[in-house]
Amino acid sequence: MTDVKSSSTGQGPSADQAPARALHTGISDPRTLVMRNLRQSGIFVALVVIVALFAVLTDGVSLSPGNITNIVLQYSYILVLAIGMVIVIIGGHIDLSVGSVVALTGSVSAVLVIQQGHPWWLGVLAALAVGLAVGAWHGFWVAYAGIPAFIVTLAGMLLFRGLTLRVLDNISLSPFPAEYQRIAAGFLNGLLGGQGFDAFTLLIGGVAVAGYAVSGFRTRVARIRYQQPVESFPLFVARVVLVGAVVMYFAWQLAHARGLPIVLIVLAVLVLAYGLLTRRTVFGRQVYAIGGNLPAAMLSGVKVRTVNFWVFVNMGFLSAVAGIIYSSRSNGAQPAAGNMFELDAIAAAFIGGAAVTGGVGTVVGAMVGGLIMAVMSNGMQLMGVDQSMQSVVKGLVLLVAVAFDVYNKRRAGASR
Amino acid sequence: MSDTILEMRNITKTFPGVAALQDVSIVVRRGEIHAICGENGAGKSTLMKVLSGVYPAGSYEGEIIFDGRPVHFRGIRDSEAQGVVIIHQELALVPHLSIAENIFLGNERCGRTGLIDWNRANADATALLESVGLRENAVTPIVALGVGKQQLVEIAKALSKEVKLLILDEPTAALNDVDSAHLLDLLRRLRDRGITCIMISHKLGEITAIADSITVLRDGRTVERLDVRSAEVTQDRIIRGMVGRDLHSFYPDRVSSPGEEVLRVENWTVRHPTQDRRVVDDVSFTVRAGEVVGIAGLMGAGRTELAMSMFGRSYGRDITGRLFLRGREIRARTVAEAIGNGIAYATEDRKRYGLNLIDDIRHNVSAAALRKLARFGWVHDNEEIRVAEASRRDMNIKAPSVMATVGKLSGGNQQKVVLSKWLFTDPEVLILDEPTRGIDVGAKFEIYTIVNRLVAQGKAVVMISSELPELLGMCDRIYTLAAGRLTGELPVSEATQEKLMQLMAKDKEPAR
Structure with a gap:
């Protein structure tokens, strides 16, 4: 056992065997620990760096209460799309049609509410129904007809853009009644009275932090009971405190602006629900299994077609949600609405750590990826950077993020 | 020159x-x-x-x-x-x-x-x-x-x-x-x-x-x-x-006491998915409880095709024939049905067909029977960890924790994860396709020991292997396949490598 001897002296030759040894003994030196978690923690670090960078470049304007509210309102629909998109990507597919679906659902809603004078909630329901139908259409072709999602949704992108133009008869519709506008432009504030800031927003922020701490602690206790490795207690406390501080700062800023946006609540509920759906349900786990190794999933009895079908139905549903928010925010429906949204959503998922080959990705990651894009666009707008340069920068960030991921994977493969 | x-x-x-x-x-x-x-x-x-x-x-x-x-x-x-x-x-x-x-x-x-x-x-x-x-x-x-x-x-x-x-x-x-x-x-x-x-x-x-x-x-x-x-x-x-090599005696001893018939296959015929030929041709065989039945055959004899077609029609087309489990005819038209009926198939190519290499041990172990860990579609994740930990202990999977990525394990440990996955489905019949391919001698012995333990619990095991000594060392009976046809059946007491090889190479003399 020569390598045991050499490793005990801690000299050269054992260095390249370190990962293998760590695997068998459970000891990992700090370097491998960091490298192993780089992928997950990397994007959070990147987000912090980018936020800090633009805070400096804009003299703090980007962190002002008004601007934070603005970012939330302006990018919420992309984040909603990114939730659906990351699930599609985890399953090993892609969806190029979501921008067109956003336009179609928004325009159906606008026709019903603005043109025909139906109540606002009927527009919402109709948009959701159209979204589900579009998802079922895509799901049928991908899952049951076996057509690659790239083609199906490319066709869908053209198809549903065309239908949007027909539904709108090539004109823009505006404005929505006040109730409809409240979906994207409304705030929950003043419920607990205001002293120059909105106490309700702070309360919700506090509840969120408490919920995070309690659920984190419960998971930790359970893990320990099942004899699983957990982070050290000080590290756990540090993490909760850090997250809590960020959330409360965020809530504080919102409270000093216009209060708690309704879309933020919608978004938070979706992130929470889909985070659980992907990690804790049979359905979510089967999506990972299919994306990770399709033949192995089939041979494990996963009903691949059914799962793929619902993945796309879900994407259609979330596209409709985004369509409602977008039409509400823009206070109307335009033939060109949602153009290129699919690319922002796809970029968010990939920047957030989803793998091009499927099987990897998280909802939270996609949200962080989306926020990175949002903060960058917003910051560059504040700085008055030209639209063309914004596009260049976003493109490079996407490329670097995926290149990092591919490099990471290759390195992991080499050390196998 | x-x-x-x-x-x-x-x-x-x-x-x-x-x-x-x-x-x-x-x-x-x-x-x-x-x-x-x-x-x-x-x-x-x-x-x-x-x-x-x-x-x-x-x-x-x-x-x-x-x-x-x-x-x-x-x-x-x-x-x-x-x-x-x-x-x-x-x-x-x-x-x-x-x-x-x-x-x-x-x-x-x-x-x-x-x-x-x-x-x-x-x-x-x-x-x-x-x-x-x-x-x-x-x-x-x-x-x-x-x-x-x-x-x-x-x-x-x-x-x-x-x-x-x-x-x-x-x-x-x-x-x-x-x-x-x-x-x-x-x-x-x-x-x-x-x-x-x-x-x-x-x-x-x-x-x-x-x-x-x-x-x-x-x-x-x-x-x-x-x-x-x-x-x-x-x-x-x-x-x-x-x-003509020495038979190493590294096959763990086992007292063989086969019980009643568990699996019976009748007239199983499978066509190649794209070519017009029969890959499996009118094959019938039986497996009893507490018995290891070997299937020997050369490359292309149709061993894997036989197993996969039985396992929810994962291979081939125009499949005809009947499957009986404990005397009752079963339907196994999809993999889920096959698993539900108590059939498990551990593939010969664990990296391509057996494991999600980018995921961890825990999720791989539960993959084929996730519903057992779920209520209303909701996975009990701590229970999942307990199951995976139990497998890690029982199978002696060498990994720091069940959260370890499967792709980074050695071949032998990966194979143990595959076995864990199928054992968690609680099968009556376990089909092992080349269970020791590409793994070292120590891990082989462990796999053999696991197989013997299962058989002692009354499971029926079908073992497909290219290594004749392995079949002779592990099985109670051995069937031979050649060009999709069953060419023989030998109790292990009568089987030798020479006899098996003759049956496996049984094909028509080519025209001169």
Whole structure:
């Protein structure tokens, strides 16, 4: 056992065997620990760096209460799309049609509410129904007809853009009644009275932090009971405190602006629900299994077609949600609405750590990826950077993020 | 010019953890058909990959002397430039290109302008097709041809490269009798034209019919060289060379006490998914509780196809036949149904078909029976960890935790994860396809011990293996398959490697 001897002296030759040894003994030196978690923690670090960078470049304007509210309102629909998109990507597919679906659902809603004078909630329901139908259409072709999602949704992108133009008869519709506008432009504030800031927003922020701490602690206790490795207690406390501080700062800023946006609540509920759906349900786990190794999933009895079908139905549903928010925010429906949204959503998922080959990705990651894009666009707008340069920068960030991921994977493969 | 065209001396090739070839030497005379025989895994294909430069010079030890000169091939192009051409078992033709395009792929017939001269290419291709006896238009796309004709195109392609030494890896494995006879005939004609052939084949009847000399490999070593021209070499003689090794007693002891019949398969017939031939042909067999039943067969005999078609029709088309579990006929038209009926199939290719390599042990173990851990679609994740931990302990999976990525485990530990996954489905019948392929001796022993433990609990185990000693060491009964047909059934007390090999190689004598 020569390598045991050499490793005990801690000299050269054992260095390249370190990962293998760590695997068998459970000891990992700090370097491998960091490298192993780089992928997950990397994007959070990147987000912090980018936020800090633009805070400096804009003299703090980007962190002002008004601007934070603005970012939330302006990018919420992309984040909603990114939730659906990351699930599609985890399953090993892609969806190029979501921008067109956003336009179609928004325009159906606008026709019903603005043109025909139906109540606002009927527009919402109709948009959701159209979204589900579009998802079922895509799901049928991908899952049951076996057509690659790239083609199906490319066709869908053209198809549903065309239908949007027909539904709108090539004109823009505006404005929505006040109730409809409240979906994207409304705030929950003043419920607990205001002293120059909105106490309700702070309360919700506090509840969120408490919920995070309690659920984190419960998971930790359970893990320990099942004899699983957990982070050290000080590290756990540090993490909760850090997250809590960020959330409360965020809530504080919102409270000093216009209060708690309704879309933020919608978004938070979706992130929470889909985070659980992907990690804790049979359905979510089967999506990972299919994306990770399709033949192995089939041979494990996963009903691949059914799962793929619902993945796309879900994407259609979330596209409709985004369509409602977008039409509400823009206070109307335009033939060109949602153009290129699919690319922002796809970029968010990939920047957030989803793998091009499927099987990897998280909802939270996609949200962080989306926020990175949002903060960058917003910051560059504040700085008055030209639209063309914004596009260049976003493109490079996407490329670097995926290149990092591919490099990471290759390195992991080499050390196998 | 010397009489010897090729000599490979003391070739040693190791893969991480495995010595695939140790000190292998072969001598091939000019203008002969030389056969290389050996069991699956004896190192035949590896040796040919060394020879053709697939494994470049430097990645192996030993020397190759070709045409009187030492050679160091750095890749396929290198060896082809010298006239060594290999035709792999899986044909390397591009389906939607024409015959001529395939023949000159990478070796295009160009005019002075640098553009491809299609008239010349098609004319040359036609001449080549004639020389291999294939009457097809050179512009016909490959997809329009059967496997037998595709094989001839491959040979025509080799001839276009001015081949001196043609290597064929299992050329007749996918061919029917008529096409095989054609092919062997062609090889004889090529020999008469002075082209030397090296042929790997499992069909011993073919080899005795066509080969001039034979090198027998076993466990990565040269066993012997037999000269067919100077002495009569029988199939039995070859088999003795192929299997004549010591049976190591590293199979754990087990008291065999089979109970009642658990699985009965009747008249199982499966067609190839794309070709018009029967891959499994009217196979019937039974497995009893507490019994390990072996299925022996050479490459292409239909072992995996039999198992996968039974497992929720994961392979093939037009599947007919009946499955009975404890005397009751069952439906297993989907994998989920098969699993629900208590059938489990652990694949021969765990990386491609068995595991989600980028996920952790925990999720892989639960993958086939996730619903057992869920209520209303909600996975009880702590329970999942408990199950995975129990497997890790019982199976002795060496990993820091059940959160470890499966792709980073060793082959033996990956195989234990596969077994854990299937045991968690609580199967009555466990089909193990090459359960110890590519894993080290220590892990093999552990796997054998696990299998014995399962059998002691009354499970029925079907074991498919290319390693005859493994079957003899582990099974109670052994069935043999050849070309999709069941050719024999032996209780282990009567089985020997020689007898099994005879049954496995049972095919019609090729026409002379």
